[in-house]
Amino acid sequence: MSVIDYLLVPVLIGSVLATDPLLVELPRGKLRGRDNKEYYSYESIPYAEPPLGKLRFEAPKPYARPWKEVFDATTPPVSCIQWNQFVEGADKMIGSEDCLTVSVYKPKNSSRSSFPVVANIHGGIFMFGGPAEQEHESIMASGNVILVKIAYRLGPIGFLSAGDATLSGNFGLKDQRLALRWIKQNIARFGGEPENIMVLGHSAGGASVHLQMLQEEFSQLAKVAVSLSANALDPWAVQQGARRRAFEMGRIVGCGLQSDSVELKKCLQSKDASEIVGAVSQYLVVDYVPINPFGPVVEPVDAPESFLTQYPIDIIKSGKFSKVPWLVSHTQEDxxxxxxxxxxxQPNGKELIDQLNQRWFELAPLLLFYRDSKKTVDEMDAYSRDLRQQYLGNRNFSVENYLDVQLLFTDLIxxxxxxxxxxxxxxxxxxxxxxxxxxxxxxxxxxxxxxxxxxxxxxxxxxxxxxxxxxxxxxxxxxxxxxxxxxxxxxxxxxxxxxxxxxxxxxxxxxxxxxxxxxxxxxxxxxxxxxxxxxxx
Structure with a gap:
């Protein structure tokens, strides 16, 4: 569909919108939203088929089932199934595997006939988080943009990778890409301007925005991009060593000591999602460390619907990425x-920072995301030693010296x-x-x-x-x-x-x-x- 076609859509369906602003007609059928006094909301709209069964660990399929009745878009979005750092207690699992939705929020502003669009990708180190955690009242009160929140697969469900075409990974990033296509194709029906779309994200969402920018298609989906407190060159944004963790997952959930990714994938698809997500706890050494055992990877070139087949730094140097205006940021003590x-x-009454004095060479590569990027243990240990000397000198790790440790984290991460x-x-x-x-x-x-x-x-x-x-x-x-x-x-x-x-x-x-x-x-x-x-x- 051309830009002219997009711009014609509000005109063609404007009478429907004018008679009942809560009723929106999409290619799959009609949906009904909610009147929230200050704004309208249309929530939990599926953009992909539920990634269940044999669709688990596959690129998302566009939602294609027609609605025989008016779709109820008044239910708040659910989080994708995850092991969430902020849940108290031993069981940190929340969410659902059937979660691939977008939620649209439209301000009531009689002075505008159409609105620019902000598509928001939530953060959470690719492991947790969700669209419902992102409040929207302030943006709605301003009254000048439509906001769209995107849900995407997380943790092992979204990023497990054996490093081959069978189990390539990056399913969460492919979800985001499909959601952005959905927004481009459908947002005019809500009164949005498809030629004025901003894609914004914070933390893992910010890194996601940058990774999406590195797709040449992105310039057709967005006008501008915003990456807050993250980008694709941060050391945690793209992982190495994913194949080892994928087969370890198979061992943990009872698939045996597999060496073939076809059999591993088949076994994991037969498991309940809660078994796979619950296994995240087995990857943690202490507290929630490492914080991202699963995340984006470089895929093989023969992966179906591949997303990232080169490291971001090489893509940027090649110049083969979307040239859109980009805002990038961080906080002073990020x-x-x-x-x-x-x-x-800790349970023993001491702070974890004290353990760094005895466990620095073990924990530093996990805390600072370089365990799998160093070729040898000696190289990793030398880097850990240099970092400690640069930021702390001969001082111990302690509460009193905490701010220097924090500076190290701000710089490196x-x-x-x-x-x-x-x-x-x-x-x-x-x-x-x-x-x-x-x-x-x-x-x-x-x-x-x-x-x-x-x-x-x-x-x-x-x-x-x-x-x-x-x-x-x-x-x-x-x-x-x-x-x-x-x-x-x-x-x-x-x-x-x-x-x-x-x-x-x-x-x-x-x-x-x-x-x-x-x-x-x-x-x-x-x-x-x-x-x-x-x-x-």
Whole structure:
């Protein structure tokens, strides 16, 4: 369908929308949404066939069954089945395997006949999370964009890979791609503008956005992209060693010591999803470490409907990716998400950070995501030793030295990958690349939740900006509401801009393409500042 065809769709069905805004007609039939006073919602719309039975560990199939009756789109989306870090107790399983849906939220704004679109990909280290966790009231209150939330497969169900065409992996990323196609094809029927689509994600969602950008098709699906606190060059975004973990899964759930991926896949497809997801606990060494035993991989070129057949750095260097305007960011102390859990009291009454003094060479490669990227144990140990010396010198790991450990996590897990991505994109793309750093510590954020303590000044941690974009207005202080409004206006302006310009409050972003110096916007509680750094690296 051409862009002209898309633009004609609202005209052709406008009378239906005008008579009953809750009733929307899709190719599969009609659906009915909910009137939420300030906005309309159309939730849990299937975009793919349920990935059950023989469709497990396969690329998603577009939803093709017609609705004989009006589809009830008033049920909130369920999370895909997962082993969730934030569930208390030994059993951390939540969600359903039948979960591949999109949910559409449309503001009531009589001054607009159509709306730009923000497609949101949730985070959760590719292991957990879900669309229902992302609030939408603030964006709806602004009244200028349609928001679409995407659910996709997670953990071993979404990313188990034997590294071959039989069990290739990346099923969750393929889900996202199919959902983006669905949005492009159908959003005009809800009053959305298919030529003005932003794809936005935070954390694993931000890395997902970047990975989607590395598909040449993406430029046909989106106008602009936003990766908050993550990108495809972060060390956790694309894994190695997946084949070993896949066959270990077979052993754990009773498939025996398989060596053939065809037999492994057949056995795993016969198991209940809860057995496979529950097995995640067997991969954890301590607490929720490693945090992502399953995630994106490089697939073989003969994989069916392959998504990623080269490492992201090689794709960027080749120039064969979508050239769309891109905003990338991180918070000032982004690594607090991964580091703060080290301060939580263990059953023995001590903090996990103390164990690093005896177990650094064992735990550092898991905490910092380089266990499978080093060729030998000696190389891995040397790297671990160098990191400790660089950030701590001869001091012990301790609560008193925690902030230096947190800086190590921020640099290795978030900041370094961001700078590397900006550097490569500015040399291999002509589309604008924008960058901001958020620095405004909250009273209560993710670091306090994970550490279960409030006596540490963690700074501005992972997600402290994102929650202000996706939070309920009545949960924010006056300053936070101001920042939230600025962020939402920034996103609205970005997706609507004809020239791909970007502004936060009174700070106009500088494009980093072709620049020798690094340009960023430093966002604080009551101000923003344009900053120019002499070198990008």
């Amino acid at each position: 690594g607090a998400y991964n580091a703060a859990a080290l301060l939580a009291k 978030f900041r370094n990958g961001t700078l590397r991505s900006i550097d490569l994109h500015r040399r291999h793309s002509k589309s604008p690349i924008y960058y901001y750093v958020y620095d405004n510590p909250p009273v209560q954020g993710i670091a306090q939740v994970l550490s279960k303590r409030n006596d540490i000044d963690f700074g501005t941690a992972h997600g402290d900006d994102y929650v202000l974009m996706f939070a309920k207005p009545n949960s924010q202080s006056r300053d936070e509401k101001m920042i939230s409004n600025n962020f939402i206006r920034m996103l609205e302006g970005f997706v609507q801009s004809d020239k791909a310009s970007l502004t936060y409050d009174n700070c106009v972003f500088e494009d980093n393409v072709g620049q020798g110096k690094l340009h960023l916007v430093h966002i604080k509680s009551d101000s923003c500042e344009k900053v120019e750094v002499n070198s990008i690296r």
